Each structure stands twice: as C-alpha cells, then as structure tokens.
Amino acid sequence: MYLFGSAAPPVLDLVGAVERARSAGWSVCVGLTPTAAAWLRDEVPALERITGRPVRSAPRMPWDEEVWPPADVAVVAPATLNTVNVCALGLTPHFVGGWVAEAIGKRWPLVVMPCVNSEYATHPQFGTSVATLRGAGVRVLLGPGGFEPRPPGQGDRGRYPWHLALDAAAAALDAGAGPGTAP
Numbered sequence: 001m002y003l004f005g006s007a008a009p010p011v012l013d014l015v016g017a018v019e020r021a022r023s024a025g026w027s028v029c030v031g032l033t034p035t036a037a038a039w040l041r042d043e044v045p046a047l048e049r050i051t052g053r054p055v056r057s058a059p060r061m062p063w064d065e066e067v068w069p070p071a072d073v074a075v076v077a078p079a080t081l082n083t084v085n086v087c088a089l090g091l092t093p094h095f096v097g098g099w100v101a102e103a104i105g106k107r108w109p110l111v112v113m114p115c116v117n118s119e120y121a122t123h124p125q126f127g128t129s130v131a132t133l134r135g136a137g138v139r140v141l142l143g144p145g146g147f148e149p150r151p152p153g154q155g156d157r158g159r160y161p162w163h164l165a166l167d168a169a170a171a172a173l174d175a176g177a178g179p180g181t182a183p
C-alpha cells in the first residue's frame with residue numbers, strides 16, 4: 001500500500017495508522033505533501049524504520065532509480081480540502097499530486113478519505129472535486145461509512161476512521177487491479 005498523508009491533524013497519528021495497516025498484513029510506503037512532511041519531520045525516522053522504506057515528499061530526479069516497490073492500492077488519508085482539490089483538478093504541485101494524477105489516469109485502485117470541517121465541506125469546489133473523483137472511479141470515503149465533517153473546532157483527530165480507509169483498501173484489492181508504481 002502507498003499511504004499518502006496531507007496536512008490535517010490525523011496525519012500526526014500516521015505512525016499508529018501504519019502500525020495498524022501492518023498488523024492487517026500490509027506492507028506500507030508513506031508519501032507526504034510538503035506541509036505534512038514539515039508537520040511530521042520528527043516522525044520520519046520512525047516511519048522509515050517501521051515501513052522499511054524511505055518516506056517521500058518530493059518527486060525523484062529524472063536520473064534517480066525508483067525506490068519504492070509497486071503497490072496494489074493507494075490511500076490518500078487524511079486528505080485536506082487542498083489535497084482533494086489538487087487530486088480532482090489533476091494538479092501536480094508535489095509528489096502526492098503527481099502520483100495521484102497518474103493513478104487516476106491509469107485507473108489504479110485509489111482510496112481518498114477527506115478530513116475537512118463542515119465549512120470547508122460546503123465550499124462549492126469541494127463537492128465538485130468529490131464528484132469528479134468518484135466519477136473517475138476513486139473510492140472517496142465521505143459521509144456515512146467514511147469521514148463525517150464536523151463544525152470547526154469540533155474535530156477530534158483520535159476519531160478519524162483509519163479503519164474505514166484500510167477496509168476500503170482491502171476491498172479495492174479484492175476487486176482486483178493495480179499494481180502501480182510511483183512516478
């Protein structure tokens with residue numbers, strides 16, 4: 001599994017999420033948006049030790065070898081308003097956006113679980129982006145059975161439903177697709 005995190009508070013619990021995924025039998029490679037990488041700078045050594053793979057937040061240089069093995073499924077969680085829009089609009093400002101754009105184009109199995117408050121969630125672009133992603137075959141875990149937005153200040157990062165993202169990843173794997181490699 002490739003697990004891509006962006007800069008919403010549950011990303012601070014990524015070590016625990018990776019351990020949960022590994023307990024469920026996944027090998028995990030972690031990718032981060034630049035802001036998430038800044039938030040997690042002290043956790044990167046632990047993430048690399050647990051996963052046995054480099055944590056990536058920057059695209060490789062054209063002359064560098066790929067350092068991750070192919071993945072069967074990718075999970076973008078937590079996905080901020082910004083990252084959901086980046087993914088839906090096909091923008092590639094960073095490693096995560098670039099990978100997701102390629103994954104959507106190739107129809108690789110992809111799960112996106114947003115983390116937005118209810119005000120971000122009512123921004124018109126957010127709904128458009130979710131619809132675009134779903135229309136492209138991405139499993140967007142929003143609403144019942146996924147992340148449910150709460151009013152600003154009432155979010156609880158400890159209740160971010162990581163288990164639902166892992167369940168969706170397993171379901172995507174069962175549906176059969178992939179593998180994909182990082183660009």
Ligand SMILES: Cc1cc2nc3c(=O)[nH]c(=O)nc-3n(C[C@H](O)[C@H](O)[C@H](O)COP(=O)(O)O)c2cc1C
Binds near residue numbers: 008036082083115
């Ligand atoms: C303490 C804090 C909490 C935040 N929580 C969220 C959040 O839950 N959802 C969200 O979309 N953005 C949240 N943001 C804003 C994002 O971090 C910001 O939009 C950032 O540019 C997202 O970048 P990324 O999507 O590239 O990681 C938060 C910012 C801070 C400082």
